[in-house]
Amino acid sequence: MSASTASTKPTSPVPFDEALTRYEPVLGLEVHVELGTESKMFCACPTAFGAEPNTQVCPVCLALPGTLPVINSIAVESIIRMGLALNCTIVEWCRMARKNYFYPDMPKNYQISQYDEPICVDGYLDVVVPLPDGEGTTTVRVGIERVHLEEDTGKLTHAGGATGRIHGADYSLVDYNRAGIPLVEIVTKPITDTGALAPAVAKAYVAELRDIMRGLGVSDVKMEEGSLRCDANVSLNRPGDEWGTRTETKNVNSLRSVERAVRSEIERQAGVLDAGGRITQETRHFHEDTGVTTPGRSKEQAEDYRYFPEPDLVPIAPDAAWVEQLRATIPEQPSIRRARLAQDWGIGAFEMESLVNAGVLQLVETSVEEGVEPDAARKWWAGELLRVANERGVEPQDLPVAPGDIKRVEELIAAGTINDKLARSVFDGIISGEGDADAVVAARGLTVVSDDSALLAAIEQALVDQPDVAEKIRGGKVAAAGAIVGAVMKATRGQADAGKVRTLLLDHLGVAEG
Amino acid sequence: MSAITPDDVAHLARLARLELTADELDHYAAQLDVIVSSVARVSEVAADDVPPTSHPLPLVNVTRPDVARPGLGAADALAGAPAVEDDRFRVPRILDQD
Ligand SMILES: [Zn+2]
Numbered sequence: 360m361s362a363s364t365a366s367t368k369p370t371s372p373v374p375f376d377e378a379l380t381r382y383e384p385v386l387g388l389e390v391h392v393e394l395g396t397e398s399k400m401f402c403a404c405p406t407a408f409g410a411e412p413n414t415q416v417c418p419v420c421l422a423l424p425g426t427l428p429v430i431n432s433i434a435v436e437s438i439i440r441m442g443l444a445l446n447c448t449i450v451e452w453c454r455m456a457r458k459n460y461f462y463p464d465m466p467k468n469y470q471i472s473q474y475d476e477p478i479c480v481d482g483y484l485d486v487v488v489p490l491p492d493g494e495g496t497t498t499v500r501v502g503i504e505r506v507h508l509e510e511d512t513g514k515l516t517h518a519g520g521a522t523g524r525i526h527g528a529d530y531s532l533v534d535y536n537r538a539g540i541p542l543v544e545i546v547t548k549p550i551t552d553t554g555a556l557a558p559a560v561a562k563a564y565v566a567e568l569r570d571i572m573r574g575l576g577v578s579d580v581k582m583e584e585g586s587l588r589c590d591a592n593v594s595l596n597r598p599g600d601e602w603g604t605r606t607e608t609k610n611v612n613s614l615r616s617v618e619r620a621v622r623s624e625i626e627r628q629a630g631v632l633d634a635g636g637r638i639t640q641e642t643r644h645f646h647e648d649t650g651v652t653t654p655g656r657s658k659e660q661a662e663d664y665r666y667f668p669e670p671d672l673v674p675i676a677p678d679a680a681w682v683e684q685l686r687a688t689i690p691e692q693p694s695i696r697r698a699r700l701a702q703d704w705g706i707g708a709f710e711m712e713s714l715v716n717a718g719v720l721q722l723v724e725t726s727v728e729e730g731v732e733p734d735a736a737r738k739w740w741a742g743e744l745l746r747v748a749n750e751r752g753v754e755p756q757d758l759p760v761a762p763g764d765i766k767r768v769e770e771l772i773a774a775g776t777i778n779d780k781l782a783r784s785v786f787d788g789i790i791s792g793e794g795d796a797d798a799v800v801a802a803r804g805l806t807v808v809s810d811d812s813a814l815l816a817a818i819e820q821a822l823v824d825q826p827d828v829a830e831k832i833r834g835g836k837v838a839a840a841g842a843i844v845g846a847v848m849k850a851t852r853g854q855a856d857a858g859k860v861r862t863l864l865l866d867h868l869g870v871a872e873g
Numbered sequence: 874m875s876a877i878t879p880d881d882v883a884h885l886a887r888l889a890r891l892e893l894t895a896d897e898l899d900h901y902a903a904q905l906d907v908i909v910s911s912v913a914r915v916s917e918v919a920a921d922d923v924p925p926t927s928h929p930l931p932l933v934n935v936t937r938p939d940v941a942r943p944g945l946g947a948a949d950a951l952a953g954a955p956a957v958e959d960d961r962f963r964v965p966r967i968l969d970q971d
Pocket of ligand 1: 415416421
């Protein structure tokens, strides 16, 4: 360890807004995405999440002598599609590299990765970042330095000592199920000039990456299961100065944490710098519970991985025509798609956000494509159908409701056959397997009572039942009409149009609408 | 061209988590120097028209289809392990890394 510096003395963090008055943050984000392939990167072992320990391992991923790796073709295809979605150049020729280190998370004592020849380079991603206080959004272009292919490591559980099972013994237990699962690392160029937006940019970038990967279908990108992980590099400098020393915060496992970790690290570094200290280049760990980072391994003794081209594998040279075929499979970027749809449907960013969060955007889009009015598609999917899905514990897309059903229900409402309240019952019938909208309407007898004589009879009965209310209305207190309308709706089991009942009632009593 | 010093060996030993005595550092420095010097002679032979290469075969894009096959099973996978606990490989804890 080197001699201690002024930075070893603990300092108080500076409140975020104040820190930004004196310092400019520079960010760098490294995101790891576990690919959703059936088999591992270099062997045929399955990749299911949550399997019993060491049940998805073989001589190759256990590094038994005499085994050789063979590259998974879908992993190569997936990373090229990811690189294309991130506007990268796909190189014509590259190699895997051996990253040497001694740590039991890899049984080979090295990880096969890429070093100075990544397969995708020099891209960018435009991310839409919400401005504070709901003042709209701004678009920030994040440069992509490289996207490279590697293999995931095994999972260590530290035991002993503290558990008391073996006094004084510290040891680790290793599960190699995850070792060798294809992993893609996406590294940004330094992100500068974002100022106070830096934490929000980091979050929006990771969220957009997640949406892109999901759209490509290359990964399930579940941060809570570790299939998408983010390391955040943060440094501060005074305006006009060179960039400061950076720290790398690991363990950032939710979108909210990405934002909090960057924010907390800016506050901490500002405190150290204000006190005249120096930032130590180190790995730090983010703690969900306290929202702060604590120091991990110091990088003063920088790891020396002694990378060299992997001798057990031949180079990867993606055919240009194949890359162009893959380019044709890249869907529209999620944020661009959302902006386009919001404009088409005449809704704002907030409404769009709520559709996305509810997981019904695709359903609304499909319904609109099938001819449902955008407002109606949004109303049903983000309202009643979402409620039913939650109640039944299923995803909205798993409800047996087709766009055609929504279209028909809307037609029935427009024709006055049913009202919104009855429409909910129609959907309930459709979801319960009672047939299509018309069949449910017929079977459940769900038509608005539009026969004036039947409604008048119900009105007269209600007036008889509530003579005092009837007297008030006759005396000009139109506000009292609600009680009679309510009684009529109840008498018709909701199958009447309340507005029509009210008009009939006032006509009947010869009272003008107040 | 004597290239390998005892300090180099100490660095490599640390990376490999090996503890060597001062005598051993000298001993291996001399041995490694012979190996490295011998390999370095290849550079003397190679002319400018011979590009560096990492693989003897002129092949690219050797891949396999993404098809999963069952693994060994935990019992076989762990059969050769010196220590096992809860169907996991049990290893000494290394440094204070997480
Ligand atoms: Zn395997």
